[in-house]
Amino acid sequence: xxxxxxxxxxxxxxxxxxxxxxxxxxxxxxxxxxxxxxxxxxxxxxxxxxxxxxxxxxxxxxxxxxxxxxxxxxxxxxxxxxxxxxxxxxxxxxxxxxxxxxxxxxxxxxxxxxxxxxxxxxxxxxxxxxxxxxxxxxxxxxxxxxxxxxxxxxxxxxxxxxxxxxxxxxxxxxxxxxxxxxxxxxxxxxxxxxxxxxxxxxxxxxxxxxxxxxxxxxxxxxxxxxxxxxxxxxxxxxxxxxxxxxxxxxxxxxxxxxxxxxxxxxxxxxxxxxxxxxxxxxxxxxxxxxxxxxxxxxxxxxxxxxxxxxxxxxxxxxxxxxxxxxxxxxxxxxxxxxxxxxxxxxxxxxxxxxxxxxxxxxxxxxxxxxxxxxxxxxxxxxxxxxxxxxxxxxxxxxxxxxxxxxxxxxxxxxxxxxxxxxxxxxxxx
Ligand code: UD1
Numbered sequence: 001x002x003x004x005x006x007x008x009x010x011x012x013x014x015x016x017x018x019x020x021x022x023x024x025x026x027x028x029x030x031x032x033x034x035x036x037x038x039x040x041x042x043x044x045x046x047x048x049x050x051x052x053x054x055x056x057x058x059x060x061x062x063x064x065x066x067x068x069x070x071x072x073x074x075x076x077x078x079x080x081x082x083x084x085x086x087x088x089x090x091x092x093x094x095x096x097x098x099x100x101x102x103x104x105x106x107x108x109x110x111x112x113x114x115x116x117x118x119x120x121x122x123x124x125x126x127x128x129x130x131x132x133x134x135x136x137x138x139x140x141x142x143x144x145x146x147x148x149x150x151x152x153x154x155x156x157x158x159x160x161x162x163x164x165x166x167x168x169x170x171x172x173x174x175x176x177x178x179x180x181x182x183x184x185x186x187x188x189x190x191x192x193x194x195x196x197x198x199x200x201x202x203x204x205x206x207x208x209x210x211x212x213x214x215x216x217x218x219x220x221x222x223x224x225x226x227x228x229x230x231x232x233x234x235x236x237x238x239x240x241x242x243x244x245x246x247x248x249x250x251x252x253x254x255x256x257x258x259x260x261x262x263x264x265x266x267x268x269x270x271x272x273x274x275x276x277x278x279x280x281x282x283x284x285x286x287x288x289x290x291x292x293x294x295x296x297x298x299x300x301x302x303x304x305x306x307x308x309x310x311x312x313x314x315x316x317x318x319x320x321x322x323x324x325x326x327x328x329x330x331x332x333x334x335x336x337x338x339x340x341x342x343x344x345x346x347x348x349x350x351x352x353x354x355x356x357x358x359x360x361x362x363x364x365x366x367x368x369x370x371x372x373x374x375x376x377x378x379x380x381x382x383x384x385x386x387x388x389x390x391x392x393x394x395x396x397x398x399x400x401x402x403x404x405x406x407x408x409x410x411x412x413x414x415x416x417x418x419x420x421x422x423x424x425x426x427x428x429x
Pocket of ligand 1: 023024026096127129131166168169170309310332333334
């Protein structure tokens with residue numbers, strides 16, 4: 001398995017273009033199942049997760065073609081007919097969001113057999129809300145031997161669905177299924193994450209009638225069929241936030257471009273509170289820190305527009321070197337502090353109790369061998385390594401490859417000393 005080696009101490013100076021959002025791209029790709037015409041997605045990130053899903057979609061009858069189009073990296077997905085409604089365990093387990101093919105498959109063909117998902121090891125992460133939403137739309141659901149068997153031979157029917165708590169995946173799944181259902185669906189207590197709005201815009205470009213995404217109430221008026229469309233994937237706010245924290249950690253001045261800074265206001269406000277320079281620009285943000293030590297600040301994760309759980313690990317890494325004690329509360333996922341013991345291997349002073357971590361800033365981190373435990377945790381170790389004395393080696397970086405496009409190249413372009421150690425022992429930049 002590949003590893004990443006970081007020699008800490010270099011400041012970051014330069015520009016980092018932000019890629020298209022992984023979390024949006026994979027739901028948009030699933031939307032291709034809803035039409036027999038081509039869906040062209042631009043600003044597409046090239047990631048292990050998009051590859052996994054491409055593989056699964058191909059198996060279901062979608063042709064997936066990646067290329068460099070007139071407006072950059074694109075993927076064209078075309079499903080003239082669904083040739084299989086079976087999503088096997090070995091493909092779904094690699095990425096939890098591939099479970100979201102279930103809704104579009106039932107909506108278009110009236111039946112599907114989809115494995116229950118795997119995914120990041122951050123808590124139990126059930127899919128009960130997804131299944132309740134599909135049942136409310138009229139799907140008959142049976143669970144056997146790790147598979148969901150779903151049927152709606154006479155099609156799905158619009159319904160009022162109230163989620164008992166906010167779920168990004170269940171909201172998206174319900175939207176994907178309801179767009180070609182018969183009648184009106186109203187989703188109450190829907191997730192408000194920006195990726196929902198991106199999905200609404202793509203579905204509407206395909207002829208759907210969705211209103212209200214990005215607010216707690218989404219109304220979907222079912223249409224008989226969808227058609228092809230071109231849609232640009234929204235910039236990745238988590239990648240943007242990750243590099244903002246990396247720049248704050250290493251010091252220097254980094255300009256993040258092709259980004260929408262208002263999507264991470266909750267992070268940028270905290271960076272400013274900690275003493276970091278933040279300048280919003282027309283297409284991104286400039287992050288500056290010139291040597292002075294940051295102050296410890298507290299954060300609590302929350303659904304959007306609150307502090308994103310996907311930026312919690314990175315912020316914890318930053319706080320390991322801050323002046324004072326920072327309290328970090330995780331409210332979205334249980335068991336999402338697995339990076340804490342790894343950061344402690346680098347010399348961080350952290351104690352975890354239930355959903356709260358206390359990080360007491362230390363004067364210096366020391367490079368060490370550490371292990372990535374999930375996607376966002378792995379990048380927090382890279383961030384810590386940027387400021388640690390000596391060499392940090394992060395193993396199990398397949399987690400990192402799921403969600404960060406050309407991470408080493410983006411960081412080295414700004415002066416970081418980061419290299420990938422290939423499985424065979426060869427170092428590669
Ligand atoms: C998505 C993001 C993930 C992010 C998370 C929260 C993708 C691919 N992933 O994950 O990066 O961290 O939103 O912003 O977009 N839950 C249930 N039952 C369900 C569904 C969810 O109990 O049926 C629970 C989860 O275990 C979790 C909470 O609800 O505790 C929120 O999860 P959810 O918003 O659904 O996250 P995902 O869509 O899985």
